[in-house]
Amino acid sequence: xxxxxxxxxxxxxxxxxxxxxxxxxxxxxxxxxxxxxxxxxxxxxxxxxxxxxxxxxxxxxxxxxxxxxxxxxxxxxxxxxxxxxxxxxxxxxxxxxxxxxxxxxxxxxxxxxxxxxxxxxxxxxxxxxxxxxxxxxxxxxxxxxxxxxxxxxxxxxxxxxxxxxxxxxxxxxxxxxxxxxxxxxxxxxxxxxxxxxxxxxxxxxxxxxxxxxxxxxxxxxxxxxxxxxxxxxx
Amino acid sequence: xxxxxxxxxxxxxxxxxxxxxxxxxxxxxxxxxxxxxxxxxxxxxxxxxxxxxxxxxxxxxxxxxxxxxxxxxxxxxxxxxxxxxxxxxxxxxxxxxxxxxxxxxxxxxxxxxxxxxxxxxxxxxxxxxxxxxxxxxxxxxxxxxxxxxxxxxxxxxxxxxxxxxxxxxxxxxxxxxxxxxxxxxxxxxxxxxxxxxxxxxxxxxxxxxxxxxxxxxxxxxxxxxxxxxxxxxxxxxxxxxxxxxxxxxxxxxxxxxxxxxxxxxxxxxxxxxxxxxxxxxxxxxxxxxxxxxxxxxxxxxxxxxxxxxxxxxxxxxxxxxxxxxxxxxxxxxxxxxxxxxxxxxxxxxxxxxxxxxxxxxxxxxxxxxxxxxxxxxxxxxxxxxxxxxxxxxxxxxxxxxxxxxxxxxxxxxxxxxxxxxxxxxxxxxxxxxxxxxxxxxxxxxxxxxxxxxxxxxxxxxxxxxxxxxxxxxxxxxxxxxxxxxxxxxxxxxxxxxxxxxxxxxxxx
Numbered sequence: 001x002x003x004x005x006x007x008x009x010x011x012x013x014x015x016x017x018x019x020x021x022x023x024x025x026x027x028x029x030x031x032x033x034x035x036x037x038x039x040x041x042x043x044x045x046x047x048x049x050x051x052x053x054x055x056x057x058x059x060x061x062x063x064x065x066x067x068x069x070x071x072x073x074x075x076x077x078x079x080x081x082x083x084x085x086x087x088x089x090x091x092x093x094x095x096x097x098x099x100x101x102x103x104x105x106x107x108x109x110x111x112x113x114x115x116x117x118x119x120x121x122x123x124x125x126x127x128x129x130x131x132x133x134x135x136x137x138x139x140x141x142x143x144x145x146x147x148x149x150x151x152x153x154x155x156x157x158x159x160x161x162x163x164x165x166x167x168x169x170x171x172x173x174x175x176x177x178x179x180x181x182x183x184x185x186x187x188x189x190x191x192x193x194x195x196x197x198x199x200x201x202x203x204x205x206x207x208x209x210x211x212x213x214x215x216x217x218x219x220x221x222x223x224x225x226x227x228x229x230x231x232x233x234x
Numbered sequence: 235x236x237x238x239x240x241x242x243x244x245x246x247x248x249x250x251x252x253x254x255x256x257x258x259x260x261x262x263x264x265x266x267x268x269x270x271x272x273x274x275x276x277x278x279x280x281x282x283x284x285x286x287x288x289x290x291x292x293x294x295x296x297x298x299x300x301x302x303x304x305x306x307x308x309x310x311x312x313x314x315x316x317x318x319x320x321x322x323x324x325x326x327x328x329x330x331x332x333x334x335x336x337x338x339x340x341x342x343x344x345x346x347x348x349x350x351x352x353x354x355x356x357x358x359x360x361x362x363x364x365x366x367x368x369x370x371x372x373x374x375x376x377x378x379x380x381x382x383x384x385x386x387x388x389x390x391x392x393x394x395x396x397x398x399x400x401x402x403x404x405x406x407x408x409x410x411x412x413x414x415x416x417x418x419x420x421x422x423x424x425x426x427x428x429x430x431x432x433x434x435x436x437x438x439x440x441x442x443x444x445x446x447x448x449x450x451x452x453x454x455x456x457x458x459x460x461x462x463x464x465x466x467x468x469x470x471x472x473x474x475x476x477x478x479x480x481x482x483x484x485x486x487x488x489x490x491x492x493x494x495x496x497x498x499x500x501x502x503x504x505x506x507x508x509x510x511x512x513x514x515x516x517x518x519x520x521x522x523x524x525x526x527x528x529x530x531x532x533x534x535x536x537x538x539x540x541x542x543x544x545x546x547x548x549x550x551x552x553x554x555x556x557x558x559x560x561x562x563x564x565x566x567x568x569x570x571x572x573x574x575x576x577x578x579x580x581x582x583x584x585x586x587x588x589x590x591x592x593x594x595x596x597x598x599x600x601x602x603x604x605x606x607x608x609x610x611x612x613x614x615x616x617x618x619x620x621x622x623x624x625x626x627x628x629x630x631x632x633x634x635x636x637x638x639x640x641x642x643x644x645x646x647x648x649x650x651x652x653x654x655x656x657x658x659x660x661x662x663x664x665x666x667x668x669x670x671x672x673x674x675x676x677x678x679x680x681x682x683x684x685x686x687x688x689x690x691x692x693x694x695x696x697x698x699x700x701x702x703x704x705x706x707x708x709x710x711x712x713x714x715x716x717x718x719x720x721x722x723x724x725x726x727x728x729x730x731x732x733x734x735x736x737x738x739x740x741x742x
Contacts, residue, residue: 050640070643071652077644083637087659100646146645 001026002047002150002182007056009042009206016042018206019056024150029176029183031193034203035229040186041080043203044152047184048077060149071100076148080155082139084127090114090138091123097146113145114138116175133164140172150182157192169195190214190230202226239563243575246560246620253617254582257593258454264596265447275432279452282412282428285343289350289411290404296351297358300499303492304359305366308482315496316359319503323356324671324728325721326678327416328695332702332717333506334421336513341423349417352506354407355499361403362396367482368475369395401467409460413453413586415681416695420702429453433588434684443596450589457584507721514714521711525719533690535716538697541611542677542720545693546727548612549619549676550669556616557623557668564624565631576624583621587681590614594686608691611683615676622675623668630664631657670731674724694720 002024009017016039024030034040045051047058049070057066065073076097084093095110103109114120117137122130130138136156143151156172157165173196176183187193193200194214202210202217210222214230221227304316322330330353339345369392377387415430422428427435429449437446485492514521525535533541557579564576582590594614598604604613634657642652680695687696694716701713 045640048644050643069648070640071646071648074646075644077641079637079641081635081637083635083641085638085641085656087656096642096647097645100651142645 001061002184003059004043004047005057005059007043007046007058008054009039009046009051010054015206017046017053017056020203020207022201022208024182024184026182027180028199029173029185029197031185031187031197031200032203033187033190033193033200033229035188038203039206040188040203041154042206044077044154044184044186047152048075049073050077074149076143076146076151078139078143078151078153078156080158082135084130084135084138084142086127088127089123090119090125090127090130093127093138094123094141094145096142097148101146103146109145113141116144116179117141118171132160133168136160136168140175144175144179144181147179148181150184151176152184152186154186155188156185157187165192172196191232202229242559243563243572246556246579247575249556249620250578250582250617253598253613254585254590254593255578257597258585258589260597261447261589261593262451265444265451268444275449278427278429278432281426282430285346285350285418285426285428286408286412286414288343289347289354289414290408292347293351293354293358293407294400294404296499296502297355298362299495300355301359301363301366303495305363305369306481306483307485307488307492309485309489309492315500316363318500319359320356321725322353322503322507324674324724325353325507326674326680326695326724327353327414328420328678328680328698329510329717329721329724330506331417331420332698332714333510334417335702336509336714337506339421341421341425343422343426345421346414346418346426349421350407350411350414352503354410355503357406357410358403361406362399365399365475366392366396367478369481370474370476371481398467402464405460405464405467409457409464409584412456412460413588415586415588416699420699429456430586430588430681433586433592434681437592437595437685443592446592447596450586450592453586454589457586461584510714510721511718514711514718517707517711520708521713521715524708524712525715533692533697535697535712538692538694538716539719541691542693542695542723545612545615546673546676549615550672552612552616553619553623553672554665554669557620557672558627558665560620561624561627561631565628576628579624580621582617587614587618587679588685590617591682591685594682605686606688608688610686611691611693612676614682614686615679616672618679618682619672619675622671623665626664626668626671627661630661634660666731670728673727673731677720677724677727694723 002022004020004022007017007020007022008015018039020039020043022032022043032040032043042051046053049058049065049068053066057064059065060073085096088096091107091110091114094113095106098106098109110123111120114122117140119134119137119141122134122138127135127138136159140153140156143153153172157168160168169192185193185197190200198213199211200214200217201208202222204225210217210226212220217226217230221230300315300319304312325333330349334345334349334352339348373395374387374391377391378384382390412428413430414428415434418426418428418431419434422431430453433446433449433453436442436449560575560579564572566572591614594610595605598610604610638656638660639652642656643649647655677693678695679693680699683693683696684699687693692700698713698716698720701709701716704710
């Protein structure tokens with residue numbers, strides 16, 4: 001179980017995270033929903049250990065991991081821009097985390113991870129020739145292959161067109177459920193959040209202002225802003 | 235995530251301090267405190283400025299038509315043409331000088347100017363071309379639609395956007411011609427003397443070190459001025475660039491014009507080198523036979539070649555090590571001192587090689603007397619080679635998105651491991667190119683080497699110059715053959731570096 005206690009991160013005078021509390025149960029898919037600039041990426045980067053916090057602590061299963069270096073935390077993070085290694089093949093990308101763990105069955109587990117995302121047979125391709133959707137799948141496979149304690153997805157479908165988003169959203173959920181991976185899924189799209197997550201945490205100006213299912217948020221919004229944010233466009 | 239630790243700046247800073255700042259400081263002290271007979275030779279200074287200006291104008295005149303063609307049209311063989319015109323630029327000055335000698339031109343100012351245009355052409359084609367070939371056509375097209383003629387649109391739209399790169403190219407060409415040494419020494423006979431040649435004459439012929447030092451400092455100030463112009467030009471507002479593919483057009487009805495420009499320029503760039511090769515085989519290969527036999531020089535040609543290759547290897551290692559460390563520091567932090575380190579490391583490139591050599595002679599006897607050690611040669615070469623490594627590596631490092639290193643960390647790579655398996659492989663190409671430049675610099679370096687190389691440590695260029703100065707057609711032909719060897723070795727090194735992909739990733 002992940003626990004964030006009073007996370008605070010300031011950039012200059014602006015607070016990106018403002019005494020933020022958040023809990024994610026093991027096996028749960030939590031969506032963090034918020035407009036751009038609300039601190040979504042900073043939250044994920046802070047949990048991963050890529051940002052030094054000004055205050056607060058991150059706990060995993062009762063252990064304080066706040067000062068643990070990034071590469072020892074065992075969390076997965078999929079970047080919005082995918083951040084695939086351009087000098088490695090698809091297979092080498094997906095196997096990267098496994099090699100860092102010193103796993104012995106790298107080739108086999110790479111095949112397995114590529115099969116999850118429907119990219120079996122792509123292992124020897126270069127990443128340069130991949131389409132946006134294919135890159136997204138490879139990035140997802142790379143995040144999941146090492147079996148992280150928890151995976152964090154930063155607007156994973158943000159750069160894709162509508163049709164593709166819908167299909168990949170369904171596939172992503174299937175994979176996360178099948179591997180029962182604890183997940184934080186960051187998005188600014190309430191439909192996406194509602195379709196995928198067990199629970200939604202609404203983030204605004206560095207604070208979680210309400211948590212619940214999409215129906216609960218729509219039925220009993222904490223304030224008019226939440227009401228408007230989770231409202232359907234049509 | 236931070237890249238580069240502060241301590242990595244220490245070795246390159248010590249190197250540049252000991253082997254550049256300190257000697258130049260000593261030179262300054264010497265010229266200010268010791269009495270010296272001469273006055274500043276006004277005629278030489280004026281000639282130096284005049285020929286540098288004329289060389290710059292001539293180079294621009296010859297290079298711009300080709301630059302325009304390469305920046306506007308896509309035609310079969312375009313990238314090959316670009317590669318071929320770059321060849322003279324990486325050629326050592328002694329090869330260029332020998333090539334122009336072999337053309338049989340008289341010792342005149344025109345021969346010097348032509349030689350300068352010959353090897354500086356690539357500076358203009360590359361510097362201006364990289365901007366021009368990626369300029370958005372839209373503003374120009376808009377001007378045309380709004381009623382501007384071809385010429386007006388070019389003058390009011392394209393030219394202003396090219397101005398920073400034109401200025402930068404002109405400044406570099408001016409600088410190279412201003413500090414030109416080997417070419418003027420060989421092609422100018424004794425009639426034409428640049429400041430650089432005069433420093434050499436004062437120091438070596440008249441042993442008037444204070445006067446030579448004063449002149450070197452005066453030249454350094456001139457170089458500083460030009461570099462300031464260059465820096466200003468670089469600051470010009472960055473123009474929005476588009477991919478080459480979206481700008482280049484098929485030549486269509488201008489095919490004839492395109493090939494005429496390409497043909498004439500290529501002929502100018504290739505003829506001297508071909509003449510050199512032909513000259514080396516004249517007289518039934520007397521030159522090559524001379525090289526094989528020669529026992530009349532302090533070192534045999536074979537020894538000079540061995541020396542050159544050994545110095546080049548050491549220079550490559552030193553420049554990659556120190557330049558690499560500096561590049562990581564410079565690319566990694568926006569701190570002021572890292573910018574100063576960057577600028578300081580660039581100084582030897584702008585300083586004339588003769589000044590570097592002279593400074594070594596004046597200063598490097600303490601704390602250990604390096605002047606008698608052969609190590610002094612690769613040290614001087616490294617000083618000039620480090621800026622090349624830094625300049626190609628820093629942009630490559632900066633182009634690596636921070637997220638790649640973060641992704642590696644999240645996937646469990648320690649900082650050291652992420653450096654080894656992600657960052658290093660991604661800049662390996664650039665490092666290889668930088669290493670190639672370092673090797674080429676070392677192989678061709680002449681100005682500093684003439685000062686510091688002792689008879690036993692002569693390199694290909696210094697022996698070549700010695701042979702040119704000796705009477706007899708056999709040693710002259712030998713020099714030509716020597717130049718061909720130098721040309722081939724340099725070309726091979728550059729080709730190798732350009733291909734260099736360091737291993738395949740697989741073994742972590």
